[in-house]
Structure formats: structure tokens, C-alpha cells
Ligand SMILES: *[C@@H]1O[C@H](CO)[C@@H](O)[C@H](O)[C@H]1NC(C)=O
Ligand SMILES: *[C@@H]1O[C@H](CO)[C@@H](O)[C@H](O)[C@H]1NC(C)=O
Ligand SMILES: *[C@@H]1O[C@H](CO)[C@@H](O)[C@H](O)[C@H]1NC(C)=O
Ligand SMILES: *[C@@H]1O[C@H](CO)[C@@H](O)[C@H](O)[C@H]1NC(C)=O
Ligand SMILES: *[C@@H]1O[C@H](CO)[C@@H](O)[C@H](O)[C@H]1NC(C)=O
């Protein structure tokens with residue numbers, strides 16, 4: 095890292111601390127990986143695009159047993175999973191009515207974040223427990239899944255404290271039971287020497303096993319940086335983090351954080367346009383995890399940490415593309431609602 099990089103990184107971390115970014119790192123300092131022409135060795139973006147409803151233990155209904163039996167399963171291509179920062183008010187208030195009113199078409203809400211505490215999942219969020227529970231209950235009445243998101247950009251440095259996968263899985267299950275969640279999202283954003291793919295595989299396997307046993311089928315998802323799925327270039331990226339091969343077995347889907355990729359408009363926009371091309375990054379993820387498990391994440395206005403987010407035109411086209419894959423994710427609905435759910439509604443209209 096050169097000095098400028100450090101300054102930029104420091105600025106990102108500060109911005110990240112303020113807005114609670116989901117993806118505070120990017121590729122802009124790696125001359126190789128920030129190239130807009132990524133290697134196109136694959137040409138099979140359509141080969142595995144048949145939607146498979148109910149991944150995981152398909153013999154059991156997804157989510158918490160309290161989920162009404164009248165609720166229909168969600169097709170992967172129609173998935174619309176949105177993050178909600180729990181510090182944004184608040185169940186008892188009028189403003190919290192907004193979460194009750196997340197537009198019809200949202201299928202999953204992630205409550206962000208339960209951080210890491212001594213190698214285990216911290217059992218609380220940035221608001222009172224009852225506030226979270228009330229929202230889960232309200233969303234459930236509308237058949238919207240609720241998941242707890244574990245980690246976040248501020249918890250990166252604690253990921254390496256996860257040393258006992260089974261104990262970690264137990265604490266994940268405790269979070270699910272406490273808030274009656276339908277599942278968990280692992281937002282491990284550690285990079286460089288803080289990141290360890292072997293550790294990720296170990297705790298995800300333990301979590302997945304716990305969440306899919308005893309007749310349960312809780313959902314387990316994971317968040318990835320946009321280009322860590324390009325195994326040809328990920329090792330050269332300055333953040334040094336690659337998709338842990340084999341993780342596909344332990345996830346219901348991956349949210350590919352397709353934003354915060356370059357501070358230059360032209361470069362970032364070219365990368366966004368290329369992403370759905372055969373052999374480019376989204377189909378590379380499909381090769382790693384199968385098409386129905388590739389969920390495309392976008393940042394809404396005010397949710398992007400740096401560089402331009404994908405334009406509304408790009409988001410509309412990605413949404414169509416993602417109907418044959420794993421649907422869409424929005425970072426971050428608790429801000430998008432202050433913009434009349436601009437991006438959330440755009441995705442719903444484009445589906
Ligand atoms: C990629 O797929 C397209 C459409 O199926 C085909 O026309 C083209 O020849 C393929 N290219 C390679 C390099 O396989
Ligand atoms: C890929 O799938 C889409 C949607 O099913 C279809 O319109 C398109 O023709 C397919 N492309 C190739 C190269 O098979
Ligand atoms: C629950 O939400 C209300 C309304 O936003 C807020 O006033 C209260 O402080 C929250 N409770 C806790 C313990 O954070
Ligand atoms: C657990 O999370 C809560 C809410 O974010 C926070 O106030 C508390 O400090 C955390 N505890 C530890 C030990 O990290
Ligand atoms: C799936 O659920 C059934 C019914 O509870 C259970 O018997 C089976 O062991 C589960 N399979 C897996 C792979 O967890």
C-alpha cells in the first residue's frame with residue numbers, strides 16, 4: 095500500500111464508520127484487478143440458470159416455524175433482500191411504520207448488525223430487543239422473511255476471534271431463537287491477513303449444519319466483494335481476499351456486493367456494464383455457487399461508500415438478468431426509504 099492508498103483507505107474507513115457501509119473496500123488500487131477487461135474464460139452464464147426453489151434441506155419449509163403456512167416459497171429470481179440498519183428508528187414510532195410498509199415485493203429483510211463478541215455472536219442490535227422482535231413479527235404477517243446480519247464493517251477485526259466453530263454456531267442459533275429469525279446472514283468483511291477462508295468454511299459449515307438440522311431449515315447467506323469471485327485475479331487485488339471454494343455447500347445464497355468498486359465514474363460504470371456478460375464476474379459467481387445462489391447486491395442513494403453506484407438503468411437490467419439467477423439485494427433500505435424507496439421500487443417494477 096502506498097501513502098495515497100492509505101489515505102484513501104483511511105477515508106473509506108471513516109466514511110464506513112459513519113454510514114455503516116456494507117462493503118468498505120474496493121479494487122481501485124490494484125492496477126490488474128481494476129482493469130475493466132477481466133479475463134473471459136467462461137462462456138456458460140446460462141448453463142445453470144434453472145431456478146431451484148428451496149435450496150438447503152428442501153424437504154423442510156424455509157424459515158422459522160412461526161412463519162405462516164399460507165406463505166408461499168420465494169423463487170430465487172424473485173428474491174429481493176434488503177438491509178435495514180437497526181439504529182434507524184424504531185418500532186414504537188411513526189417512522190418505524192416505514193419498516194412495516196416496506197414495499198410489497200420485498201421478500202427478505204436483514205437486520206444489521208449483530209457484531210462479534212469474544213468469538214461469538216453478540217446477542218443484541220443497535221436498538222432494544224423488543225424493537226427488533228416487533229418488526230420481525232410485523233414483517234412475518236406479510237410473509238417477509240427476517241434474518242439477522244452478523245458482522246458488518248465495524249466487526250472485521252473481530253472475525254479472527256471466531257476460533258470455535260461449534261460454539262459460534264450455537265451462538266448463531268441463540269440469536270435466531272431469541273429474535274425468532276428466519277435465518278442469518280454472515281457479513282464477514284475482513285480482508286488481507288484478517289481474512290481466512292479456512293476459518294470461514296469452518297464456521298459456515300458449523301452454522302449451516304446447526305441451522306438445517308432437527309427438522310429446521312433456517313436460511314444462511316453470505317456477503318462477498320464483487321471481484322473476489324474471479325479466482326484468476328482475486329489474489330492480486332490489494333485487499334487479498336478470494337472466494338472460499340466449497341462455501342457453496344453451506345449457503346442458501348451469496349449477496350454479491352456490486353458497488354464500491356472504483357472511485358472513477360468511467361471505470362466503475364464500465365465494470366457495471368460488463369458484469370452480466372458471459373464469463374464476466376456474475377457468471378463466475380454462478381460457476382462457483384450455481385445460478386440460483388447468486389444474488390446481486392446494489393447500493394441505493396446514500397448507501398454507496400465511494401465511487402458511483404450502479405445507475406438506475408444498470409439496476410433495471412441486472413434485475414432482469416437476476417430473474418434467471420438469485421434475484422437482488424439492496425444496501426440499504428433504511429436509507430432508501432428516505433428517498434421514497436427509489437431503488438427498492440425500481441427493482442420491484444423491473445421484475
Ligand atoms: C459463447 O456463447 C455464444 C452463444 O452460445 C457462442 O455463440 C460463442 O461461440 C461462445 N464463445 C465461446 C468462446 O465459446
Ligand atoms: C440466456 O437465457 C436468456 C433467458 O432465459 C435467453 O433469453 C438467452 O437467449 C440465453 N442466452 C444464451 C446464449 O443461451
Ligand atoms: C425502541 O424504539 C423506540 C422508538 O424509536 C426508541 O425510542 C427506543 O429508544 C428504542 N428502544 C431501545 C431500547 O433502543
Ligand atoms: C453488543 O452489541 C451491542 C449493540 O451493538 C453493543 O452496545 C455492545 O457493546 C456489544 N457488546 C460487545 C461486548 O461487543
Ligand atoms: C432434512 O430434514 C429431514 C426432516 O427433518 C431430516 O430427516 C434430514 O436429516 C435433513 N437433511 C439434512 C441434510 O439435514
Ligand SMILES: *[C@@H]1O[C@H](CO)[C@@H](O)[C@H](O)[C@H]1NC(C)=O
Nearest residue numbers: 357358359360401402403405
Ligand atoms: C461522477 O458521477 C456523479 C453522479 O453519479 C457525478 O455527480 C459526479 O460529478 C461525477 N464525477 C465526475 C468526476 O465526473
